[in-house]
Amino acid sequence: MTSLLKRLVRTTTLCITAAALPAVWAAGETVTVVTPLAAGSASDVALRIVTEKLALALAQPIVIENQTGASGAIGAEKVARAVPDGTTLCGCNNAILGVLPHLRKVPFDPAKSFKPVGMVAVLPTALVVNPSLPVNNVQELVAYVKANPGKVSYATGGVGSAQHIAMSMLEAATGMKMLHVPYKGASPAAVGVASGEVHVMFNAIGTVLPMVKAGKLRAIAVAGAQRTPVMADTPTVAEQGVPGYDYASWIGIVAPAATPDDVVNRIAGELTKVLRSPDTIKRLADNGIDPSVMTPAQMRDYMASDHARMARVVADAGMKE
Known part of the structure; x- marks a missing residue:
């Protein structure tokens, strides 16, 4: 089949797909996905990979x-x-959506201001240290921090960030206490640890993996309940003597609360297909990201549960902006 014929077949397929679905937008009308996250972050990368495919599916x-x-x-x-x-x-x-409303008054309500469309991805998180820190696992980190009070620091992308939540949970579970150094974003924070400005941090694997491979960071644990294929030899925090520890950041798509259900359901249906496609799965995996498929109803329930869980974490850590 010639390249021209392939393009014609692809275009025809898209037109047929679009015609078979309820019309909710004018032809060619642009859909804007606003993300309050920095370009190049793991969440941003996941959104770009998925929405590129979603645009084709929705025509x-x-x-x-x-x-x-x-x-x-x-x-x-x-x-x-x-x-x-x-x-x-x-x-x-x-x-x-899960942490910020517990830190201060915000101009939106996570449950009432938005209608969930679907989850996009879970961002597997790694605990990494600067190679100069003499620790190779969680137990050694806890022992070192307790033996050197006030001397070990950890980086985050800011107060209430995913990195801050993950470390606050580990501190609460182990009784260790480190100095918090907030940066303006997860990527600069990772650079801070790699350069030796700060000693340790949790961060999305997709963000730190190139630095780990280059020897600029050492990964000593993953934060989720299970190991992740991209770091298959790195044990979880729970495996290393912190039972029940489980943290992973997530990225999802929501719409304004009054968005009609037929619009939300159409986007959600195509999003599910995109997330289950082998090409999407591979592209996300290449960036250290795991796709996560949820219906709008499932995402609503998950968000409510996560919101309640984060309230406890914020309160226990005495977290303040």
């Missing part, structure tokens, strides 16, 4: 708009107040 252009500021509140509010017609969506993570 609608999709653009990512990185709207950072106020720990994500500005971007989230923009979507909450947007016209609820499916042309403006939000790519939000648990730090924005």
